[in-house]
Amino acid sequence: MTNSKLNIQLPGLDLKNPVMPASGCFSFGKEFSKLYDLSKLGAIMIKAATEEARSGNKTPRVAETASGMLNAIGLQNPGVDHIIEHELKYLEQYDVPIIANVAGTKIEDYVSVAKKISAAPNVNALELNISCPNVKEGGIQFGTDPETARKLTYEVKNVSEVPVYVKLSPNVTNIVDMANSVGDIADGLTMINTLVGMRLDKSGKPILANTTGGLSGPAIKPVSLNMIYQIRQHLADIPIIGMGGIATVDDIFDYLSVGVDAVAVGTLNFTDPYICPTLIDDLEKRVESLSLNHIHDLKGRAYS
Amino acid sequence: MKNIMTVVSQENIADKIYEMVLEGDITESMKTPGQFVHIRVSDNTSNVLRRPISISDINLEKSQFTITYRADGDGTKKLTKYKAGDSIDILSPLGNGYPVEKSGNVLIIGGGIGVPPLYELAKRLNGIGVKTTHVLGFNSSKDIFYEEKFKALGETFIATADGSYGTEGFVTDVTRNLTDDYDRFYACGPKVMLKAVSDALDIDGYVSLEERMGCGFGVCYACVCDRVDGTQAKVCTDGPVFKKGEVVL
Numbered sequence: 001m002t003n004s005k006l007n008i009q010l011p012g013l014d015l016k017n018p019v020m021p022a023s024g025c026f027s028f029g030k031e032f033s034k035l036y037d038l039s040k041l042g043a044i045m046i047k048a049a050t051e052e053a054r055s056g057n058k059t060p061r062v063a064e065t066a067s068g069m070l071n072a073i074g075l076q077n078p079g080v081d082h083i084i085e086h087e088l089k090y091l092e093q094y095d096v097p098i099i100a101n102v103a104g105t106k107i108e109d110y111v112s113v114a115k116k117i118s119a120a121p122n123v124n125a126l127e128l129n130i131s132c133p134n135v136k137e138g139g140i141q142f143g144t145d146p147e148t149a150r151k152l153t154y155e156v157k158n159v160s161e162v163p164v165y166v167k168l169s170p171n172v173t174n175i176v177d178m179a180n181s182v183g184d185i186a187d188g189l190t191m192i193n194t195l196v197g198m199r200l201d202k203s204g205k206p207i208l209a210n211t212t213g214g215l216s217g218p219a220i221k222p223v224s225l226n227m228i229y230q231i232r233q234h235l236a237d238i239p240i241i242g243m244g245g246i247a248t249v250d251d252i253f254d255y256l257s258v259g260v261d262a263v264a265v266g267t268l269n270f271t272d273p274y275i276c277p278t279l280i281d282d283l284e285k286r287v288e289s290l291s292l293n294h295i296h297d298l299k300g301r302a303y304s
Numbered sequence: 305m306k307n308i309m310t311v312v313s314q315e316n317i318a319d320k321i322y323e324m325v326l327e328g329d330i331t332e333s334m335k336t337p338g339q340f341v342h343i344r345v346s347d348n349t350s351n352v353l354r355r356p357i358s359i360s361d362i363n364l365e366k367s368q369f370t371i372t373y374r375a376d377g378d379g380t381k382k383l384t385k386y387k388a389g390d391s392i393d394i395l396s397p398l399g400n401g402y403p404v405e406k407s408g409n410v411l412i413i414g415g416g417i418g419v420p421p422l423y424e425l426a427k428r429l430n431g432i433g434v435k436t437t438h439v440l441g442f443n444s445s446k447d448i449f450y451e452e453k454f455k456a457l458g459e460t461f462i463a464t465a466d467g468s469y470g471t472e473g474f475v476t477d478v479t480r481n482l483t484d485d486y487d488r489f490y491a492c493g494p495k496v497m498l499k500a501v502s503d504a505l506d507i508d509g510y511v512s513l514e515e516r517m518g519c520g521f522g523v524c525y526a527c528v529c530d531r532v533d534g535t536q537a538k539v540c541t542d543g544p545v546f547k548k549g550e551v552v553l
Binding site: 031036055059064067068207217247250269271 | 344
């Protein structure tokens with residue numbers, strides 16, 4: 001059932017509501033499909049696909065931190081061909097837009113994965129992962145150098161059959177430069193990816209086998225809000241899907257206030273596997289109780 | 305999968321070791337020993353990850369089960385604050401447990417906080433007439449728990465690393481001197497113990513692995529381990545119990 005007050009149109013995406021699980025926190029949906037109907041979701045951002053299968057980093061791969069967590073999974077995935085044949089096939093039974101996360105270590109890999117996965121019948125958009133902090137080569141370099149990011153976005157956009165959203169890394173000195181460098185090519189932005197961090201054990205050694213990991217969860221929400229706010233002062237119209245520590249409807253309202261069009265929920269899927277449908281239900285009630293005409297009535301309140 | 309349980313009791317039974325009894329309908333779905341629950345330690349978002357804790361005792365008639373855990377970190381310390389009547393949010397039951405197979409003579413080997421799931425297992429095996437011998441390893445006498453419970457089920461040996469109680473050394477220092485013939489072993493404890501036991505005992509067995517977990521149900525790929533055949537397994541959904549020789553220890 002579509003609630004017209006929550007319905008949002010973005011390039012390639014007809015969202016029933018603005019809530020979707022973030023990439024890497026939902027795998028390819030199969031496990032969650034046993035808990036609730038995936039068709040309820042605004043969209044699904046599936047786990048990153050790379051050209052070849054990747055076995056990821058050594059364990060430990062996760063460590064909890066104050067109001068957050070570090071992860072260094074290392075883009076473990078079965079490879080793009082397997083994902084198209086099996087994972088995306090499985091998701092065909094659900095009436096939900098899919099945003100495929102594309103990762104790689106060189107431009108040719110990104111291009112190849114983007115070409116293949118954008119041709120899958122149920123992929124509606126790509127999320128270009130130029131910001132994974134947990135792989136040794138590629139990944140984050142593409143997300144910290146504006147020229148490289150621009151070239152990569154251009155190449156991927158050239159081959160993609162669906163709109164391309166670029167996932168920005170917060171591990172940069174100037175986020176506006178990064179957004180500007182891809183803003184006229186990309187169909188939208190998703191932000192933010194994790195912040196590089198570290199946690200030590202009692203003996204003073206890093207807990208993660210990878211030494212560092214990506215920080216996510218409520219701890220990073222203020223960082224994300226600020227970065228989105230800054231970008232909105234320069235790029236007023238580019239679609240933005242905001243993420244970073246969303247746990248409640250109030251968090252979603254904060255993200256809308258700094259100018260996002262939709263939101264993604266990451267870490268909190270682990271805290272409460274039912275968080276996405278719960279937020280969607282809560283959001284419906286709140287929109288009614290506030291007598292809003294549309295959820296986007298709240299958009300941009302921080303600066304307008 | 306998500307269930308709100310009621311705390312029946314909580315008790316400190318050894319140094320940093322707590323035993324909590326929980327009640328709720330989900331208990332009836334706890335079919336195999338060796339499964340675990342994934343517990344949300346507080347209802348705010350200061351702890352975003354749940355804590356995987358093994359089930360040590362199941363009482364189907366009362367719809368109650370017991371978890372036994374070590375309070376060593378921030379999250380498990382919060383768990384110790386729960387008292388009778390409190391509600392607690394768990395995902396359950398998760399993972400694959402130990403197969404309860406009828407056979408002659410079985411060795412049960414636990415190390416430290418790996419001991420708890422073996423108690424429900426030993427109970428079940430005794431229930432179908434399997435003789436169990438228990439070898440439990442701890443660091444020191446202050447860390448020992450469940451000795452009497454296991455003794456009530458069968459012969460029980462304790463090893464302590466510092467020699468303050470029982471045999472000085474590790475569980476393998478006990479098993480090397482056992483003279484009976486055993487058909488199978490079941491082990492849970494640190495990886496180094498599981499490896500030592502697997503190498504020392506020339507019989508089939510099952511090992512239960514511990515690993516830092518994210519989601520607990522196969523989504524996040526945090527708790528992977530390597531299989532001997534070169535593929536990877538998830539401890540949370542493919543394990544935590546594996547056949548001896550299936551995974552690299």
